[in-house]
Amino acid sequence: MTTTANRPTGRAIYHGSRIPYPTPTVLETSQELWDTGDVMTVNFGPNHPSTHGVLRLVVDLYGEDVTGLFAVVGYLHTGFEKNMEHKTWWKCITYPERIDYVSYQNNEYVFVAAVEKLLDLDVPPKATWMRTLLCELNRIHSHLVWLGTSALELGAISMFWYAFREREQILDLFELVAGYRMHTRYFQVGGLAEDIPRGFYPEARKFCDWMPRAIDDYETLLTRNKIWLERTEGIGLLSADDAIALGQSGPVLRASGVDWDIRRDEGYLAYHQVDFRVPVFTEGDVYARYRVHIEEMRQSVRIVEQCLDRLERMEGEPWIADDRKVVLPPRHELHTSMESLIHHFKIVTEGFRVPAGEVYVAIESPRGELGCYVCSEGGPKPWRVKFRAPSFVALQATATCMSDALIADMIAIVGSLDTVMGEVDR
Amino acid sequence: MTTPAGDWAEVPGLVGVTEEHRETTITVEPEHLVDAALHLRDERGFTFLADISAVDYLGYGTESVSGFIGTPGGRDLNAPMTQGLQVVPAPKPKRFAMNYHLLAIATPPRRVRLQTFVDDGESVPSVVRVWPTADWHEREAYDLMGIAIDGHPNLVRILMDDDWEGHPLRKDYPLGGEPVRFSGEE
Numbered sequence: 131m132t133t134t135a136n137r138p139t140g141r142a143i144y145h146g147s148r149i150p151y152p153t154p155t156v157l158e159t160s161q162e163l164w165d166t167g168d169v170m171t172v173n174f175g176p177n178h179p180s181t182h183g184v185l186r187l188v189v190d191l192y193g194e195d196v197t198g199l200f201a202v203v204g205y206l207h208t209g210f211e212k213n214m215e216h217k218t219w220w221k222c223i224t225y226p227e228r229i230d231y232v233s234y235q236n237n238e239y240v241f242v243a244a245v246e247k248l249l250d251l252d253v254p255p256k257a258t259w260m261r262t263l264l265c266e267l268n269r270i271h272s273h274l275v276w277l278g279t280s281a282l283e284l285g286a287i288s289m290f291w292y293a294f295r296e297r298e299q300i301l302d303l304f305e306l307v308a309g310y311r312m313h314t315r316y317f318q319v320g321g322l323a324e325d326i327p328r329g330f331y332p333e334a335r336k337f338c339d340w341m342p343r344a345i346d347d348y349e350t351l352l353t354r355n356k357i358w359l360e361r362t363e364g365i366g367l368l369s370a371d372d373a374i375a376l377g378q379s380g381p382v383l384r385a386s387g388v389d390w391d392i393r394r395d396e397g398y399l400a401y402h403q404v405d406f407r408v409p410v411f412t413e414g415d416v417y418a419r420y421r422v423h424i425e426e427m428r429q430s431v432r433i434v435e436q437c438l439d440r441l442e443r444m445e446g447e448p449w450i451a452d453d454r455k456v457v458l459p460p461r462h463e464l465h466t467s468m469e470s471l472i473h474h475f476k477i478v479t480e481g482f483r484v485p486a487g488e489v490y491v492a493i494e495s496p497r498g499e500l501g502c503y504v505c506s507e508g509g510p511k512p513w514r515v516k517f518r519a520p521s522f523v524a525l526q527a528t529a530t531c532m533s534d535a536l537i538a539d540m541i542a543i544v545g546s547l548d549t550v551m552g553e554v555d556r
Numbered sequence: 557m558t559t560p561a562g563d564w565a566e567v568p569g570l571v572g573v574t575e576e577h578r579e580t581t582i583t584v585e586p587e588h589l590v591d592a593a594l595h596l597r598d599e600r601g602f603t604f605l606a607d608i609s610a611v612d613y614l615g616y617g618t619e620s621v622s623g624f625i626g627t628p629g630g631r632d633l634n635a636p637m638t639q640g641l642q643v644v645p646a647p648k649p650k651r652f653a654m655n656y657h658l659l660a661i662a663t664p665p666r667r668v669r670l671q672t673f674v675d676d677g678e679s680v681p682s683v684v685r686v687w688p689t690a691d692w693h694e695r696e697a698y699d700l701m702g703i704a705i706d707g708h709p710n711l712v713r714i715l716m717d718d719d720w721e722g723h724p725l726r727k728d729y730p731l732g733g734e735p736v737r738f739s740g741e742e
Contacts, residue, residue: 156710216731250577374603377606486617486645490579490667492659492667507645518609
């Protein structure tokens, strides 16, 4: 038994599987080590600045080596799924946003898409393009929060200020569109809640011109920074097979060399009509995850620009489906049309009805595969809603990634899995 | 709508295959769940378990049909949403459904839903050996829905407190579920 952690020097991810047995999420200290009497069990969290929320890790330490670990979650459990069963369909839309409070538009979209799938409702192209645009802006936003906080945890405090400077610009764009900086609730079943305001396109263009230069700045600060490299390279290894077996998705999966992106491979919204590249790195370490995030931000800027090209030519087109049984009638009609008034009243008080059935919709959220399973009885409320939260699954990889880590690497590893505890605990 | 088993006839313990909303649902007997899972993973390439969703169908489709005054469910004209359903959905064979959403990372990618039904008190075999990612998903199904998972290496509550009573996502568990202090409802 060596006292220092075995760090692979080459770039090859390990051979075989490192998933702990019998419980895949619990790393157990061997009896041999316990017998030495030098193993110390340390409680980490639940309230610790680097746990991205309230995550508790119980860690067995032998010197500075992590020999055992298990995670305790649930401190943020708020019963979103139970609450949604008691709200009408259109009121439910506010809940998914709050599940993952960093990538709210993607969460909002996945639920709306599931309801639209049950209803068999077609969405006008303008709404589809705007949804694509906002989802990508939201991806940049989420990656910026990840980058800023993860770098901060490893001591790069200026990274945090730079990342949050650009995040502020994105929040301003959201405010311009929806009136809210976070939890915008801009997606409606059938399209968008309001038309896109004038003045949004030039502001978004300004942001797209600025953002690539900002990403260059981040890279100047980190990509070849010696301290950053030493803290992240070869740390938290996860092989492609283990990543798939543990259900990892998104940047974690792509950093382990699996070329899989739901946006490109399954195609939803307008992603099959835009040109973008899916970054894949094969090292499977924290540094590779960082590179994936950076590269994805660049690609997202490209997607936003292409969406703007389309949207600028769609002035005056409808932004929501014309289905009066589901979509609220235009406000001005309420003064003149009895039918519209009745529809408005019925939708607001009872809500619309969704045919019985069950669907599972999966999208590529900034954190990976975000799934929404919706079951309907045919009534005005969902029978059951279940979210496949990518953070919940990502945390399951902690034990595997930590299998030969030092205690100081734990912060980098947990950070690199990009978890949002609101989503883990729902 | 049940379709012919077709491609899926070889799945062990097959009960039926349905095709709805461009999604395939394969229903199997709970006793053969692990065999079916291994078959789908090894023979059909579904190496990725995306999600496990447990559903409680207690009271599903028991509301009466709307548009007819005098239904047994009754309708309170002063209270919205008491008028029942427009169509009564098909009943479910048992109270709980476990839905395993599988993905084959291939070109083109394929998704399938593996479904099994159990009653209260019955258990579902664990698929942790097949897909390690099932660990926390199964713990969540046990914690929130009270479905016993047979053979899970670490079946303890995950989201609720360890000493919590009841399983909150069950339909007979009230919203709120605990008295609010100083509200006069204790």
